[in-house]
Amino acid sequence: MKIQSNPEKMQKISKLDRTACIELDDSENIFFEIKNGSILVKDHLDSPDIVLKSSTQDFSDILDRKLDPMKAYFSRKIVIKAKLMDKLLIADILK
Numbered sequence: 526m527k528i529q530s531n532p533e534k535m536q537k538i539s540k541l542d543r544t545a546c547i548e549l550d551d552s553e554n555i556f557f558e559i560k561n562g563s564i565l566v567k568d569h570l571d572s573p574d575i576v577l578k579s580s581t582q583d584f585s586d587i588l589d590r591k592l593d594p595m596k597a598y599f600s601r602k603i604v605i606k607a608k609l610m611d612k613l614l615i616a617d618i619l620k
Contacts, residue, residue, distance in 0.1 A: 534618050537561060543611065545575040564590060574614065575607040587619055594619040 528576075539562040547555040556567040575598035583602040594616050597603045605612050 537614065537618065538562060538564075541614075543575055544570045544573040545577070546570060546573040548578045549581045550578065550579075551581050575605065575611050577605050577615065579601060579603040591606070 526555075534545045538559050541559045543559045544567075545557055545559065547557075549555070556573065558565045558567055558570075577584075579597070579602060583592060583597060587594050587597055587603070592602070594603070598605065598612075598616065605615055607615070
C-alpha cells in the first residue's frame with residue numbers, strides 16, 4: 526500500500542494503536558499493527574481490532590483506484606469488522 530508515501534494519510538494514522546488483518550480469498554491472511562505512526566507486518570494476531578475481508582481482485586481494484594472503497598463496502602465486495610470510527614478511517618485511507 527502506498528500509504529507510507531502519503532503524508533496526509535500518515536498523519537491520520539500517527540496516533541492510532543490498532544491491530545488488523547486483511548483476509549483475501551486466495552492467499553494467506555495479512556496481519557499488521559499500526560502503532561506510533563508505523564505499520565508493522567506481523568506473523569499472526571489473535572484478536573485483531575480490524576478485520577477486512579475481500580476477494581484479491583476487488584481489493585486490488587480498490588488499491589488501483591478502479592473500485593471506490595465505499596461502493597465496495599456497500600455492495601459487500603469488502604466486509605470490515607471493526608468499530609464504526611475504524612471503518613470510516615479505513616474508507617478514508619483507501620480513497
